[in-house]
Amino acid sequence: MKTLGIEGTAHSIGVGIVENQNDYCKVLSNIIKTYIPEKGGIHPREAANHHVMYIADLVTQSLGQAKLSSSDINLVSFSQGPGLGPCLRTAATAARALALSLNIPIIGVNHCIAHLEIGRGMIPECIDPVLLYTSGANTQVIAFSEGKYRVFGETLDIGIGNCLDKFGRSIGLSFPCGPKIEEYAKTGKNYLELPYSVKGMDIAFSGLLTAAMQYIAQQKPVQDICYSLQETTFAALTEITERAMAHTEKHQVLLGGGVAANQRLRDMVQVMTKDRGAQFYVPEKNLCIDNGAMIAWLGYVMFHSGIRMEIKDTIINQRFRTDVVEVKWRE
Ligand code: AMP
Numbered sequence: 001m002k003t004l005g006i007e008g009t010a011h012s013i014g015v016g017i018v019e020n021q022n023d024y025c026k027v028l029s030n031i032i033k034t035y036i037p038e039k040g041g042i043h044p045r046e047a048a049n050h051h052v053m054y055i056a057d058l059v060t061q062s063l064g065q066a067k068l069s070s071s072d073i074n075l076v077s078f079s080q081g082p083g084l085g086p087c088l089r090t091a092a093t094a095a096r097a098l099a100l101s102l103n104i105p106i107i108g109v110n111h112c113i114a115h116l117e118i119g120r121g122m123i124p125e126c127i128d129p130v131l132l133y134t135s136g137a138n139t140q141v142i143a144f145s146e147g148k149y150r151v152f153g154e155t156l157d158i159g160i161g162n163c164l165d166k167f168g169r170s171i172g173l174s175f176p177c178g179p180k181i182e183e184y185a186k187t188g189k190n191y192l193e194l195p196y197s198v199k200g201m202d203i204a205f206s207g208l209l210t211a212a213m214q215y216i217a218q219q220k221p222v223q224d225i226c227y228s229l230q231e232t233t234f235a236a237l238t239e240i241t242e243r244a245m246a247h248t249e250k251h252q253v254l255l256g257g258g259v260a261a262n263q264r265l266r267d268m269v270q271v272m273t274k275d276r277g278a279q280f281y282v283p284e285k286n287l288c289i290d291n292g293a294m295i296a297w298l299g300y301v302m303f304h305s306g307i308r309m310e311i312k313d314t315i316i317n318q319r320f321r322t323d324v325v326e327v328k329w330r331e
C-alpha cells in the first residue's frame with residue numbers, strides 16, 4: 001500500500017510517499033520546500049501563498065522521485081494540526097482534491113505524533129521512546145501511556161527553535177538561525193549566566209531570550225552568548241526528558257523536530273541516556289524536520305489500524321493537542 005502525505009503546518013510544504021514493508025516504513029520520496037521570509041518572522045498568509053504556489057509541483061515531483069503515477073497511490077494523508085491556519089488549510093485542500101479526484105481514502109493526522117511515529121517506523125529497535133520534540137513552534141516531551149501520547153512536559157511560551165530564530169534575527173542572521181548559532185557556539189568559551197526556567201516538567205524560554213539580547217546590548221562576544229544560549233536551553237530540555245524517562249520507566253529517547261539537527265543537543269541527550277543505560281535514536285535530518293513522509297507514514301499506520309475519515313472529518317485544527325488522539329494502533 002502506497003500513501004502520499006502532505007505536510008503544511010508552518011514554514012514548509014512537503015510531499016512524501018511511503019510504503020509499508022514488514023511493518024516498517026520505506027520512504028519512496030520526500031520533497032520539502034521551505035518558505036523563507038525576506039525579513040522578520042513567518043507571516044501565516046504569506047507562507048500559505050508560498051505553499052499554494054508549489055504544492056501541485058511537489059506532488060508531481062514526489063511521484064516522479066518514487067517512479068509512480070498518481071493511480072498507484074492508495075491513500076492520502078495530511079497534517080491536520082497543530083499549526084498556522086492558512087498553511088494547514090492549503091495542505092488540507094490539496095489533500096482533499098487528490099483524494100476526491102483519485103477516488104481514494106483520506107486521513108488527517110496530528111503533526112506532533114507524526115514526528116514520533118516516523119522514528120518508530122524507520123528504526124526497528126526504537127519501540128517505545130520518549131520523544132523530545134524540538135521544532136520552531138513546538139517543544140514537547142511526549143510518550144505513550146494508557147492509550148494516548150501524553151505530553152509530559154512542554155514549553156510554556158515559545159518553542160526552542162523560535163527562541164533561537166528570534167535571538168538570531170536580533171543579531172542580523174536570517175532564518176533558519178539555529179545552524180548559524182550552532183557555528184558561533186563552537187568558538188564560545190565563557191559561559192554567561194542566563195535564566196534557567198524549568199518549571200516542574202515544563203520549560204520557558206522568553207526570559208532567557210530577553211537576557212541573551214541584553215548581553216548583545218552590553219557588547220558581549222556573540223560566540224559566548226550563542227554558546228551560553230545553547231548550553232542553558234539544551235540542559236533544560238535534557239533535564240525534562242530525563243525526568244519523563246524516570247517517571248514513565250522508559251529506556252529509549254527519540255529526537256525530532258528541526259533543532260534535533262544540532263550536534264550539541266544530540267550530545268547532551270546522548271550523555272544522559274548513556275548514564276541511564278538507555279538508548280538514543282535520531283532519524284535522518286529530512287525525517288526530523290517537517291516533512292511529508294512522516295505525515296504519510298502516520299496516515300498509513302492509522303488507516304491500517306482501522307481508522308477512517310470522511311471529507312467532513314478533515315477540517316483543520318490549529319490547536320490540535322497531541323493527547324486528544326486515541327492511539328488505536330498501539331497497546
Ligand atoms: P521545524 O519547525 O521542526 O522544521 O524546525 C525548524 C527550526 O529548527 C528552526 O527554528 C531552525 O532554526 C531550527 N534548526 C535547524 N537546524 C538547527 C541546528 N543545527 N541547531 C539548532 N536549531 C536548528
Ligand code: MG
Nearest residue numbers: 135257289290
Ligand atoms: Mg514539526
